Amino acid sequence: MYTALLLGFFIYMTPVKESVKAVFSTKTAELTLFSEAPMENIEAVSKSAYGVLNTDNGEIQFGVSIKSFRFRKSLMQEHFNENYMESDRYPAAKFKGKLNTPIDVTKDGEYEVTAIGDLEVHGVTKRRSITGTIKVLDGRLEIKSAFDVKCKDHNIKIPALVFKNIAETIRITLKGTFSTIT
């Protein structure tokens, strides 16, 4: 009986221990959004984007709380939350995908990667292929990526009245250092 329990416990522990080694995460990634507009550029940054990368199976996920974006103009920040992103209803933007390139975390190196997966913004999910770089350095991963999000794709409505003020495509830049979970 005890032997069996012990055996069960052993089986239970082993895969978890292995997977922990391959799982990297962050909750202080920097995500910026930028869009050039005739009246005033739209620029905001969140320093609390979070993400998980499992190098065993290439699974990669990112998320950001919409309310964590900081704008230089507080009124712009309010309108971003209230009128465009509707952050009470859709509090976070997420990406869940898989890397096409295996990452060797045991030695330093840099990889050009593509992640194919689902990008959810404003409650609308789109299948996307997002490129970026992953740099392995001292057992940590520096992930960088830049991609565009079209307001139209995610049903973010811009009224005709303010059309000229707001660009239809928003540039997203992501920068984060992932470390293993201890």
Added chain:
Amino acid sequence: MNKITILLIAFSLSAYQSTAQNTDSLMRNLSATGEGDYATASFKSSRLILSQTTTMVKKYDLDFKVIHRFGDIGGSDGGSKTLYGLDNSADIYIGFEYGISDRLNIAFGRSKFEQLLDLQMKYAVLQQKDKNGTPISFSALLKTGFTPYKVNTGVFDSYGNRFSHFIQAIISRKFSPELSLQVTPGVLFRNVVLATGDEMTLFSTGIAGRYKLTKRFGVVADYYLISSDYRKNNPNTNFYNPLGLGIEIETGGHVFTMNFANAKAIAENNFLANSTSSWTKGQYRFGFTISRMFTLYKPEP
């Protein structure tokens, strides 16, 4: 033996699950921000119709306000002769409100009604959070009014008699993206009252709300219950509790409110003590509020 097999299966199953769900459950843990973020914009502006709101003017922002109340629509002063009150202005208020910080605002304004000058301070004691945090917003309002011009009756013979002070607790909750409600218990202190028997310390409670029909358009209502024995059974003058109904439109940097209210005056120091117009007698008026926000300084985010 059976027990052991079940245990083994359970253990190995949970082991598989823990690997399969690893990234998902980790993401859930990472996204859990505890109390959550502050609820944004319980109200579009720091003013509804009669009441001020818990919405603060943010740091370095300056809110320029123009508030207007026209003459009676109906009754003896209304009708087509005065184009339903549009020829008259019962009160005009021009004011500025500045955000010293996200939680502390100061404001200065001037009313046509009694030429009242007012200076106020509003401090956000509590701010509503999204998840399990603070369920309400609570702002404390302190306001001092000063009437600079002499009146013929000689009631302002001493300078102290020209001051009135108002203290109010503004408590609000954003129940959904559409619905926000607030209650505003307050006390008005006046050194000179309307007549003998009028309370120098006048208590009132406001109830107000906003319901958004679209993202930029909503309906607003605002009511004040004034606790005063002098006003309740006055043989000479009839007093009525102020009630305002209106719509609210936001267009980028501006917030417009268009409303109907029986109260003539705009500042609390005036309308709480001195509302003698009745909805049922046609003594309600069209009014509007324009709020324009200026960002004076834009720090790096």
